[in-house]
Amino acid sequence: MNPCDLNLLARAEVRELASYNAGLSSDAVRKRFGLNRIAKLGSNENPLGPAPAVAVAMAKACSEIALYPDASCQELRDALARKLGVPGEHLVFGNGSEDLLSIISRVFLDHDDEVVTVVPSFGLHFIYPLATGAHVVGVPMTASGAFDVAAMIAAITPRTRLLMFSCPSNPVGCTLNADELQQLLDVLPAHCLLVFDEAYYEYAQHEIDYPDCLGLIQASSKPFVLLRTFSKAYSLAGLRIGYGIVSDPTLADLIDRLRTPFNVNRVAQAAAVAALADDAHLQATLEHVAGERQRMASELRVLGVDCVPSMANFLFFKTAYNAETVNQSLLRQGVILKPWREPGYTDYLRVSVGSHQDNDLFLAALANSLASLAEHSLDDQQTRSA
Ligand SMILES: *Cc1c(COP(=O)(O)O)cnc(C)c1O
Numbered sequence: 001m002n003p004c005d006l007n008l009l010a011r012a013e014v015r016e017l018a019s020y021n022a023g024l025s026s027d028a029v030r031k032r033f034g035l036n037r038i039a040k041l042g043s044n045e046n047p048l049g050p051a052p053a054v055a056v057a058m059a060k061a062c063s064e065i066a067l068y069p070d071a072s073c074q075e076l077r078d079a080l081a082r083k084l085g086v087p088g089e090h091l092v093f094g095n096g097s098e099d100l101l102s103i104i105s106r107v108f109l110d111h112d113d114e115v116v117t118v119v120p121s122f123g124l125h126f127i128y129p130l131a132t133g134a135h136v137v138g139v140p141m142t143a144s145g146a147f148d149v150a151a152m153i154a155a156i157t158p159r160t161r162l163l164m165f166s167c168p169s170n171p172v173g174c175t176l177n178a179d180e181l182q183q184l185l186d187v188l189p190a191h192c193l194l195v196f197d198e199a200y201y202e203y204a205q206h207e208i209d210y211p212d213c214l215g216l217i218q219a220s221s222k223p224f225v226l227l228r229t230f231s232k233a234y235s236l237a238g239l240r241i242g243y244g245i246v247s248d249p250t251l252a253d254l255i256d257r258l259r260t261p262f263n264v265n266r267v268a269q270a271a272a273v274a275a276l277a278d279d280a281h282l283q284a285t286l287e288h289v290a291g292e293r294q295r296m297a298s299e300l301r302v303l304g305v306d307c308v309p310s311m312a313n314f315l316f317f318k319t320a321y322n323a324e325t326v327n328q329s330l331l332r333q334g335v336i337l338k339p340w341r342e343p344g345y346t347d348y349l350r351v352s353v354g355s356h357q358d359n360d361l362f363l364a365a366l367a368n369s370l371a372s373l374a375e376h377s378l379d380d381q382q383t384r385s386a
Helices: 026-033 052-062 074-084 097-108 124-131 149-155 178-187 201-205 213-219 249-258 266-277 279-302 323-332 356-385
Strands: 091-094 114-119 135-140 160-166 193-197 224-229 242-246 314-318 348-352
Touching: 026 323, 052 266, 074 091, 074 242, 074 266, 091 097, 091 249, 097 124, 097 160, 097 193, 097 224, 097 242, 097 249, 114 124, 114 149, 124 135, 124 160, 135 149, 149 160, 149 178, 178 213, 193 213, 201 279, 213 224, 242 249, 266 279, 279 314, 279 356, 323 348, 323 356
Parallel strands: 114 135, 114 160, 160 193, 193 224
Antiparallel strands: 091 242, 224 242, 314 348
16 A cells, blocks of 8 residues: 555545536636626525525524524425425435435445436436445436436436436426336336435426425325425525425434434525525516526527527527537637536537526527637637648
8 A cells, every 4th residue: 555645545436436526606707717797606606695695694693693403494494385285294304415415325325335316417316326336326317308218217226325306407407207207217116216316306396397396205104305495496406405205204214313413504494495485586576487497498409509409597408519628629618618518518508597697698609609609619620621
């Protein structure tokens, strides 16, 4: 063993992990390229920001910051239980729902267990299970960008402990329909916990054809954790708060054993209660996003870029060029997207639906990038044939 290699101090599972692709900050891009205006469309943030009452609630919570937060998130638990119509003891809370993904992986997975998820994927659906020593089977979406339900079912084996994926899918934006979800539920074996990551629930629920996934899953009497977050439609990404709805309080109790007792801070709890109370603000977000998403998709089509219909606050699209090349060209113009890095999807990028202005900046920059890349590849062809 080379005594200088500090990597060897870590467990093998950790050494082999890829780091999470969190993307660049606006400041980093502003400095690197000397730009004033940045469109940050890489992290699915809400351009409208949180409800006005959130700042008031946060200021009040800040005056009590010397005190530990309520470890049981009681006020928020009660508010959510009322809103969702589920008993309070069926709820778990996390420092963002990604915290819950980490806890769930550590509670339910052992070395050599299997997890079934989908590809392209939300990175943490791979990273946290892999860190426990589990194997992750990523089932590719169909060529048209839909969940391949038959292949997902076929991937479940006697060793599968978790079926974990997001619906709407991040990054694709597609969803399961009621029949497909029912097919999955019907075959889900008793030894497999369903982790249904519904981070974009509010956006999807705004569309008429999104099924009542929670209702269908509850009716199945299968064990489940359904994850939601305040980061996306409620616009509290910087505070870190998410929650899970579980099928049975026993699951909540198991999850609570491995979370740090004060994982959700006082300010975040207060902000979430305030955000939940302002339905008009939420509706304004949902309408803005639905309208802009449609506009962006049709403008992309004009550029010759197709994307799969999305029920979330982002679009996943493919160009004729490597995503990282397109990404660098967009960054130089102040536009931050998420270029995809998973094998098979490296010519795809994900763009968040931002403000009207930011979306315009993106569309103009992409038109620019594609035109100049086309010109370069034409030059290359001419050089080659000369
Ligand atoms: C954004 C996102 C999350 C993480 O949300 P946080 O609550 O901010 O941790 C979880 N799952 C998916 C699919 C997401 O896109």
